[in-house]
Amino acid sequence: VDEFAFIRERLAPLSRGLPGARMLTDDAATIAPPDGHELVVTADVLVGGVHFRQDDPLDLVAGKALRVNLSDLAAKGAEPLAYLLSIVWPRGLPVEAKSKFVDGLARDQARFGIALLGGDTTAAADHFVVSVIAMGAAPTGSFVPRSGARPGDLVFVTGEIGDAGLEIAASADERHILPPALLGMMASRYLTPEPRTACAQALRGRATAALDVSDGLVADAGHIAETSGVRLAIEAEKIPLSHAGRAWLSLQGDRNAGLATLATGGDDYEILFCGPPDAGEAVARESGVSVTAIGRVEAGEGVVLLNKAGVEIPLVKRGYTHF
């Protein structure tokens, strides 16, 4: 199948609603933020064999590529607007597989209110690289940075932490014990993260610092600590866990080590944010997303994960790294 035909028939319809995309018939596209707004721009690359597995369903891989970028926009207080997609297809990938990939984009972009502005496609042997740039809009000056956390703020996190990391980290023995429904929960959280787009507006003007949890809760808390010039103290027992996470934790001989695994697994795509004590409840109320206070911001540097007794839990690693 011809590259140009695939773009015209399968990708161009994804640009509907964005006249500046020119139905993907040009070399560039035009876009401008609404009056009084600026563009918020974020990038995430997914590489086959690294960020997704060769046998992951391609519609879900495509959806995840969108969702991880939407998660960044939400954490920064921006509403979704448009995305650019650059793909290196594995040479020889059947058109049905490409089509399934596009199905995933179509489904998720409709759900989250974003459309395709442009991009580039090519092919290379033994490559599968999906590079997404997502653009959102936020009222000028309302961007929620990493850098604004101050001593006295509390640390909050949306949803539940740890399931996606367990999809990778749980051992064969543990999988044998855990009920299929809970294993399915882990797989679903890994393949189909839930970007907290509903939180974007609520975070603006309330959160002093925010980001989405992709590297691991502790590692990402570390990014806020470093950029804000503060210390984040996180109480491990307060980290919100799913049924799957709690069941897995109950299998661990060393509960604190188990909590550390959950707090450093990554791929959660929940929003970690800091703010005054009432910020958590306000964000939860306005967004309808559950929010849990898990710690506090203090003078100092770095992140500590504290056990029930307030003693620091030693960490083997702080998060996931591709390097």
Next chain:
Amino acid sequence: VDEFAFIRERLAPLSRGLPGARMLTDDAATIAPPDGHELVVTADVLVGGVHFRQDDPLDLVAGKALRVNLSDLAAKGAEPLAYLLSIVWPRGLPVEAKSKFVDGLARDQARFGIALLGGDTTAAADHFVVSVIAMGAAPTGSFVPRSGARPGDLVFVTGEIGDAGLEIAASADERHILPPALLGMMASRYLTPEPRTACAQALRGRATAALDVSDGLVADAGHIAETSGVRLAIEAEKIPLSHAGRAWLSLQGDRNAGLATLATGGDDYEILFCGPPDAGEAVARESGVSVTAIGRVEAGEGVVLLNKAGVEIPLVKRGYTHF
């Protein structure tokens, strides 16, 4: 070397001049076009082993990744503003090699007045993928499309065509005969294309259709023909050639076949545009870039390459395709 240290020490300085890039310390960046302007956005992916060779100097590869995007902006009438860079490094690439790559970015972004807004970096075995999104600014509504060519327009091209394609296509026998200076000219045109940024302003309001020649002159003329719903008749003998191109052509037994090779090689990064008869001279005068009239726009469809006698030259291929 730590990923974060490399970003902080080597990549962050490339964002100077763009406060919305936040020195690459956040998960997203902010940008807005100047008043009365819109953003013009273009994407190009370069894959090691496909779009560049494993032994090409990495500073030149980085520069080329920028230049091919700047070429798109110029053809669309936009002034350079910012770029996003997503890289998959080959796992284990020495830091000196990464640093040389960054040197190339630094040199070329200073020359063309563009800065780094954000992006993503990761690593994977046997991968080297450079994905650039370039953003330019153009007065709202002044975007130069592919779609506006009309019968009666002339077809123009900047600079010279064919050298970059010869860097790939010239045979060992031909290389043995051609003087080193001319071979160097081909290599240079392949590795270091010259984006015609000086033409951006001159094209606005003058060119009815434009694009940069990347797939090959005939293939790209075909894009204009298709999108504009017209036919482009190109006179092969009028295509501007360099000393290297003319020398290579003189070695060919079949001059018309040689002209066809030059017109379908690709990687030229000159601007092909259509417009009224006086548009070419006006663009040349205002930009200081040489412009040659090479054909005319007619009613009909497709592209024909005509020989001296006005007879169509048969084409084995119309351009370069990665698929």
